[in-house]
Amino acid sequence: MEQATGAAQADHMPACGAGSGTTGGAPLDEVLHVGLDIGSTTTKVFVLDPTANETRYWRYQRHNARQTLSAIEALREVGKRFPGARLRVAVTGSGARDIARALGAAYIQEVVANSIAVRELYPQVRCAIELGGQDAKMIFFHKAEPDGALTVSDMRMNGSCAGGTGAFIDEMAKLLGVPTEGFEELAARGTTVYEISGRCGVYAKTTSSSRALLTVPSRRRWTNSWRVSRNAASPGLNAASPAPSTS
Structure with missing residues (x-):
């Protein structure tokens, strides 16, 4: 394994809630770029052919608080799929620093990684x-x-506050008995907006639980949960936001 240097190119990742995909193995001594994202709830690995700028493999899964083990499993799977390749690895995410150090791989802070990709x-x-x-x-x-x-x-x-983030969306999907992958589509079908606290994820969940028990139609519950998710994340993000650029 080689340490990645510079800003590696990235291909578009297929949209999905969880799973994996691949487009085949690698010739002997082929160099592949591997991006490993160790987040607070999920681990993502992405293999890029830098010559063709093509996605060769990706995997997205929940780590259930086993960040190190999930990273080991992800890299083992990459090794099995590309046994002859030389891998240049970069690691990002909230749980990445120690794992990158143990691997001898490049560590890229997650906001920096996001900005490079954008x-x-x-x-x-x-x-x-x-x-x-x-x-x-x-x-x-x-x-x-x-x-x-x-x-x-x-x-x-x-x-x-985790209100409006992935953990909140997970909790609301579980409460309403719907898969997170279809949450946005289901929310779009709603027609009525209810008053639900959007300042705190805990309060929003409590109010939503009451609405659910009061037999509010399911499509309306989905719509309001999605709206709360948006509103809950907004206050902290909007604080002292710079003026829109005209360039």
């Missing part, structure tokens, strides 16, 4: 919001002079 793949974007398992991050971009390169202006993080 600048490379979506240069038209001026604001990116990432809802993690237990926090939310908002990154602002602007075009720098004189070359117009996309540059990070500011970053906000909702780190004091």
